[in-house]
Amino acid sequence: MAIRRSALTLAVAIVAGFGALVVPASAAPNPLQRTEPTYSYANAIRETVWVDTGLSAPNGARVRVAADIIRPSEVTSGVPVIMDASPYYATLGRGNESQKKTYDSAGKPIQFPLHYDNYFVPRGYSVVLVDLSGTARSNGCVDIGGRSEIASAKSVIDWLNGRATGYTTATGTATKTAGWSSGAVGMIGKSWDGTIANGVAATGVDGLKTIVPIGAISSWYDYYRASGATFTSGSPTGLTQVVENAQGAANCASVKSTLTNGSPSTGDYTAMYRERDYVQSASRVKASVFAVHGLNDLNVKTINFGQWWNALPPTVERKIWLSQTGHVDPFDYRRQVWVDTLHKWFDHYLVGIDNGVEDEPGSTVEQSPDVWEDDSSWPPAKSTTTLRLTPSGTAGVGTLGATAPPSGTTAAFTDNPKIGEYDWINNPTATSASRLAYRTGALSSPIRISGTSQITVTATSSSSAARVSAVLVDYGPATIRNYRATGEGIRTLSTRSCWGESATGDSACYLDTAANTTSVTQNVIARGWSDLGHYAGLETRRNLSPGTQYTITFNLATTDQTIPAGHRLGLVIGSTDSSYIAAAGSSPRLVVDLSKTSLRVPLVGSI
Structure with missing residues (x-):
């Protein structure tokens, strides 16, 4: 301090x-x-x-x-x-x-x-x-x-x-x-x-x-x-x-x-x-x-x-x-x-x-x-937890946890640049042609993700260019600020409150605001995006050779979110996130090597 x-x-x-x-x-x-307000604002x-x-x-x-x-x-x-x-x-x-x-x-x-x-x-x-x-x-x-x-x-x-x-x-x-x-x-x-x-x-x-x-x-x-x-x-x-x-x-x-x-x-x-x-x-x-x-x-x-x-x-x-x-x-x-x-x-x-x-x-x-x-300080998380992706009996769906899958385990999806994360996170237990979804079990106690998460993805692409996106999801009912609406989590009221002194042409009175909330059953709490062609560094984009594995590590958004007991933490991997990033110019099929893919999360609590 x-x-x-x-x-x-x-x-x-x-x-x-x-x-x-x-x-x-x-x-x-x-x-x-x-x-204290000792001096004249008007003068x-x-x-x-x-x-x-x-x-x-x-x-x-x-x-x-x-x-x-x-x-x-x-x-x-x-x-x-x-x-x-x-x-x-x-x-x-x-x-x-x-x-x-x-x-x-x-x-x-x-x-x-x-x-x-x-x-x-x-x-x-x-x-x-x-x-x-x-x-x-x-x-x-x-x-x-x-x-x-x-x-x-x-x-x-x-x-x-x-x-x-x-x-x-x-x-x-x-x-x-x-x-x-x-x-x-x-x-x-x-x-x-x-x-x-x-x-x-x-x-x-x-x-x-x-x-x-x-x-x-x-x-x-x-x-x-x-x-x-x-x-x-x-x-x-x-x-x-x-x-x-x-x-x-x-x-x-x-x-x-x-x-x-x-x-x-x-x-x-x-x-x-x-x-x-x-x-x-x-x-x-x-x-x-x-x-x-x-x-x-x-x-x-x-x-x-x-x-x-x-x-x-x-x-x-x-x-x-x-x-x-x-x-x-x-x-x-x-x-x-x-x-x-x-x-x-x-x-x-x-x-x-x-x-x-x-x-x-x-x-x-x-x-x-x-x-x-x-x-007392931020972030409160003092350690990083590594989570792995283990497949289930349903293609493209599995468990997010401490256990690594067997070497050579893969899962595949095809880029669809017309959709994005708000589509990907739906139906997390069902196969989707455009994403992979992995979730923890229901949490026995709350966890807090506080800091910057990082993901490493190893994948092959069917074309010379590809995007890789990842989102963390809180799966469970909650009331949140409606940050995607106009006002981004606030609503403007018709009343005013004053903060200081006014003068002709410069009022100290401002429209009041209040929280704008909405009820959800799932919520993206962090997201990150990358271009797989930058696997060797940000200075130069490289063309990909179809069928060749490339490994890229990138950050997800810095966050501080508490996930309640009974909820599940999810990781969804896709390609072009249409809400935020441009497509790479094609719609490649990506094959992800799950045994060489991991998520590192700054975590308070345990999964």
């Missing part, structure tokens, strides 16, 4: 009698237990600075990114910073209500999306919302988590610490400094925003004290590919067109060409993806990490948080929240507890308050709708 900090590292505001008094860092002990300073990233756009112009700032007018120094760097402020918007930035006729920012400004500015924080390069009011190009986007946020942190140049306009020469800033920055954001937080933390930049990545990518390869298999959800070049501004569309053809060429349909792990793989640089992270992810997030797959978490240095102080939702912000599934926890987290890491948040449970996991379980 993290070491508790007792000394102040930053200036803190002490609520005393007639207002706020700023005291130096040498003052000790710190009498504050939490920051807060709202301004924009354009920060030089140190990079040049393809047209030769220096890239400046727009950072919209709101900060207390009563404090002129020592103000901590909450930053959300995003490509979405002028396009899709942020939050459940898709809020966008708004400005007055002079270009001064009016609406700051989300509740961070409403809640934290009265408590003495500044909020800085950065437009990533090539989006909204920033110039340059959208490069999908690449060098320019990471520099977009990193350069603003440098400016807040006096190491970069900021300007009063997008193209002018008048400069602006951040003398009001304490230099302590916490980055937060969901999806692409949280992804940038991961990427900037992986640079080890000084001044970044904490990150709160929510549903964030840790490797862009794993957003578009899975062990060589290609997701059907889009392409890097297509994503640029969703968020880029007019100058980006006009000037960034060369960047788009790099993205297209670096993302071949072969599924290879290229230099383009390597640049956008923050896991390989996780050893540089110094900031604390409060990671949040939906265990049923089928947009940013959960392998992204699992591999990031595992790669963080042991010295990094950390905390994790895992929900049963899909791609959803915790503000929309556990609002009161989330705001309170985030408040304590920022107070500790950005203000220096010794409130003990680092000694609280390091893991909070939603076990069933609105039922949460705390653990």
Whole structure:
């Protein structure tokens, strides 16, 4: 567990009698237990600075990114910073209500999306919302988590610490400094925003004290590919067109060409993806990490948080929240507890308050709708259980357990790219032409799968290319969050609740939400995909020789699921999972050598 900090590292505001008094860092002990809403939100300073990233756009112009700032007018120094760097402020918007930035006729920012400004500015924080390069009011190009986007946020942190140049306009020469800033920055954001937080933390930049990545990518390869298999959800070049501004569309053809060429349909792990793989640089992270992810997030797959978490240095102080939702912000599934926890987290890491948040449970996991379980650390599983596939008297069906089948035991199926996992898991005791199904007996006691499972499959293919997919299934009745429906496990209500202070043009009141649940008799709890032609590595896809055995090992989605007593754990193996991946170009027959196939599961309990 993290070491508790007792000394102040930053200036803190002490609520005393007639207002706020700023005291130096040498003052000790710190009498504050939490920051309070002492400052005027209505009178807060709202301004924009354009920060030089140190990079040049393809047209030769220096890239400046727009950072919209709101900060207390009563404090002129020592103000901590909450930053959300995003490509979405002028396009899709942020939050459940898709809020966008708004400005007055002079270009001064009016609406700051989300509740961070409403809640934290009265408590003495500044909020800085950065437009990533090539989006909204920033110039340059959208490069999908690449060098320019990471520099977009990193350069603003440098400016807040006096190491970069900021300007009063997008193209002018008048400069602006951040003398009001304490230099302590916490980055937060969901999806692409949280992804940038991961990427900037992986640079080890000084001044970044904490990150709160929510549903964030840790490797862009794993957003578009899975062990060589290609997701059907889009392409890097297509994503640029969703968020880029007019100058980006006009000037960034060369960047788009790099993205297209670096993302071949072969599924290879290229230099383009390597640049956008923050896991390989996780050893540089110094900031604390409060990671949040939906265990049923089928947009940013959960392998992204699992591999990031595992790669963080042991010295990094950390905390994790895992929900049963899909791609959803915790503000929309556990609002009161989330705001309170985030408040304590920022107070500790950005203000220096010794409130003990680092000694609280390091893991909070939603076990069933609105039922949460705390653990001291994550994952709680300390060992890996190897499970084998043993056939029964029914072709393609068998037992999942500790006993290995005799050498040379095989089972076969034929790829049907028109169906996928939600078809495969049906009728698990019957033969299917398109998948294999293996289940444990009814569990005598609950088990908990917590972490990243891994499967090794040995198979022959009747054609030169083939996909191999695997899904873990909880077979048994349950009420779950309806993560496949609109809202991905939540429903939006007509009532509103307020979180902080409002001003004209920026309300602190947001639509309430509640869990959206459904009853099931079986539920996929983890899935993984691969291209068999990447059996020798991700860098190059190889053609398969029909009839030749190939062995591939790949990860399933990171998860944390408790399977009740009386249920069965199932493993289903198929080929093209039509809901998520593209076919290999044919419909091969796959013969799986069960004696050389195994599943390794991070397990609490026993089967």
